[in-house]
Amino acid sequence: MEPLLEVKGLTTSIKTKQGYNNAVEDVSFAIDRGEILSIVGESGCGKSLTAHSILRLITSPPVYITKGEIFYEGRDLLKLNKHEMRNIRGNKISMIFQEPMTSLNPVYTVGKQITEAILLHQNVNKKEAKLKAIDMLKTVGIPSPEQRMNEFPHQLSGGMRQRVMISMALSCQPELLIADEPTTALDVTIQAQILLELKKLRKQFNTSIILITHDLGVVADMAQNVLVMYAGRVIEYGSVKEIFSMPMHPYTSGLLHSIPRLDQNVNKLHVIDGVVPDIGEMPKGCRFWPRCGKAMSICQEKQPELFELQEHKVRCWLYKG
Amino acid sequence: MSNYIIRRTALAIITFFGITMLVYFMSTLAPGSPLDALLADPGMTKEEVVRRSAELGLDKPVYIQYFKWLNELLHGNMGYSYTSYRPVVDVVTERIAATLVLTVSAIVLSYIIGIPLGIISSLKPYSILDYIMSTLAFIMSGVPGFFLGMMLIYIFSVKLKILPFGGMYDASGATDLLVLIKHLVLPTFAIAIPEIGKVMRHVRSNMLEVLTEDYVKTARAKGVKEWGVIIIHAFRNTLIPIITIFSGSFPFMIGGSVVVERVFGWPGLGTLMINSITSRDYPIIMGISVIVAIVVLATNLLVDILYAYLDPRITYN
Numbered sequence: 001m002e003p004l005l006e007v008k009g010l011t012t013s014i015k016t017k018q019g020y021n022n023a024v025e026d027v028s029f030a031i032d033r034g035e036i037l038s039i040v041g042e043s044g045c046g047k048s049l050t051a052h053s054i055l056r057l058i059t060s061p062p063v064y065i066t067k068g069e070i071f072y073e074g075r076d077l078l079k080l081n082k083h084e085m086r087n088i089r090g091n092k093i094s095m096i097f098q099e100p101m102t103s104l105n106p107v108y109t110v111g112k113q114i115t116e117a118i119l120l121h122q123n124v125n126k127k128e129a130k131l132k133a134i135d136m137l138k139t140v141g142i143p144s145p146e147q148r149m150n151e152f153p154h155q156l157s158g159g160m161r162q163r164v165m166i167s168m169a170l171s172c173q174p175e176l177l178i179a180d181e182p183t184t185a186l187d188v189t190i191q192a193q194i195l196l197e198l199k200k201l202r203k204q205f206n207t208s209i210i211l212i213t214h215d216l217g218v219v220a221d222m223a224q225n226v227l228v229m230y231a232g233r234v235i236e237y238g239s240v241k242e243i244f245s246m247p248m249h250p251y252t253s254g255l256l257h258s259i260p261r262l263d264q265n266v267n268k269l270h271v272i273d274g275v276v277p278d279i280g281e282m283p284k285g286c287r288f289w290p291r292c293g294k295a296m297s298i299c300q301e302k303q304p305e306l307f308e309l310q311e312h313k314v315r316c317w318l319y320k321g
Numbered sequence: 322m323s324n325y326i327i328r329r330t331a332l333a334i335i336t337f338f339g340i341t342m343l344v345y346f347m348s349t350l351a352p353g354s355p356l357d358a359l360l361a362d363p364g365m366t367k368e369e370v371v372r373r374s375a376e377l378g379l380d381k382p383v384y385i386q387y388f389k390w391l392n393e394l395l396h397g398n399m400g401y402s403y404t405s406y407r408p409v410v411d412v413v414t415e416r417i418a419a420t421l422v423l424t425v426s427a428i429v430l431s432y433i434i435g436i437p438l439g440i441i442s443s444l445k446p447y448s449i450l451d452y453i454m455s456t457l458a459f460i461m462s463g464v465p466g467f468f469l470g471m472m473l474i475y476i477f478s479v480k481l482k483i484l485p486f487g488g489m490y491d492a493s494g495a496t497d498l499l500v501l502i503k504h505l506v507l508p509t510f511a512i513a514i515p516e517i518g519k520v521m522r523h524v525r526s527n528m529l530e531v532l533t534e535d536y537v538k539t540a541r542a543k544g545v546k547e548w549g550v551i552i553i554h555a556f557r558n559t560l561i562p563i564i565t566i567f568s569g570s571f572p573f574m575i576g577g578s579v580v581v582e583r584v585f586g587w588p589g590l591g592t593l594m595i596n597s598i599t600s601r602d603y604p605i606i607m608g609i610s611v612i613v614a615i616v617v618l619a620t621n622l623l624v625d626i627l628y629a630y631l632d633p634r635i636t637y638n
Contacts, residue, residue: 055542057538057541057542082547086544086545086546087544088544089541089542089543089544090542090543090544091544094542094543095542097535097538097539099535102534102535102536103535103536103538103539104536104539105536105539105540105554105557105558106536106558106632106633106634107557107558107631107632107633116543116545117543117544120543120544120545121544152633152634154633154634165539168539168543169542
């Protein structure tokens, strides 16, 4: 079966005076209908930029998609004109963001913002759109939705706002929802509620979800497949089950080791030494070698390819051949 | 909300009295007197001058004069002109229309031109177009009105001979709209050009700020058309700072129009004000101050109320 969305060799670059710096380089992945794919990595690894590139929501200048293809239902999104792209946004593919506090327009009511999305993509009148919006608010678990419709974003809590964002994103029953760290800015209890809501909605509407996060706990709980990114490159890609039980890349295993465990007495938390290199000063060869405990001489010379081992892909010289 | 309006109105009334007091004291205490013209007459006896001075109440201390004037004002009497002996109300009201036509046209013009230019400038920041427009905006907002007025007269009236250099109507006595508009163009631009520059700069900087907001990204992600993103989602959020700028610059536009009216011989309050100051016609000076103060304070009050409508986050508690 053809995947719902297939990203091939996506490269997104930031133009600087020194030339183009690849903030996302040669990223490829695919997502099936109803699947939850998680993209994980540290801040600045390019996971968010990858997501924004799919909907072409990047600010050019200075950011440009310089290479690659993004196939959605057989069409390359990068080749669509502005009008065709608008018909995809919010309709076929929706997105929700990290900061629910600032993602809603402060001067319009919640109802107006949701109905706007419905009116843009569906052939309904204002009244029907309003009823639909109320229905969506109910679906995402907002109490007394009729009343909430007339409220402004500042009158809602963070969790409520994120629910509003989700209801807005799902109001046209998109086939794919891109959730860019949807729970990072929320309290842990609210976080659990929102994630549960996303899971429920995915079942209800059979929506695929690309979940961007840096929380491996969220990944284990939500996703079927996971894409680990480091310094703009995919370094490991496979099923959550495989990667969590058998991480191959030293970075991934480092990340998994960094999670404090409740069943062990830990005095000192494990950390990966060093910091992510600056985008203008990427090391030659593998971008992780300066921080890697298993670095070999080849790592400093040549960039490893994404080696394929059964269902599991990894970009590391340790797994060549 | 109504509580807020009452409080603001009370504050405006106090400010109003403050303004009248300040203007009264400053104009009365300034060197020169309304009696200077009498003294210039060699046939005038000292007794006669003293008699006139007592008649006008000028022999009393300033604060007594002020309270007398205030008392009369509160009884609806703005007094008589020292020079033409006509009631101040009549003299001032026949000039208001001319000034309002001029300032309102200038305000409308400066926002109609300034807002779109500011938005365009903000869409491609630091591009060549943006640099050109920003430089122009700086120059425009830096040119003083009187200089601008004289330059406009020199270019369009003296050299090109396409627009009249002054007055509100021409010598034929015709008072139709076309004649008025022809006379209105230059003084309106003289007031509006510095304001256009200011509006452009403020719109641009506020738009640049708003365009990076998350909700603008949300709007794009929803599939809103680009102009809708810019106008409905971004620009709508800059209205508050723009209205603030407006209420701040409105008194200066009225003040600026005094100078520009003088340059163009526009028969408005500004020209009357300057003539009255020269002849120390205190009742007229005070009458104009009262009118201008009321207009400015009412505008500010209106702006405060408008805030609540434009930004639901503002509550008046």
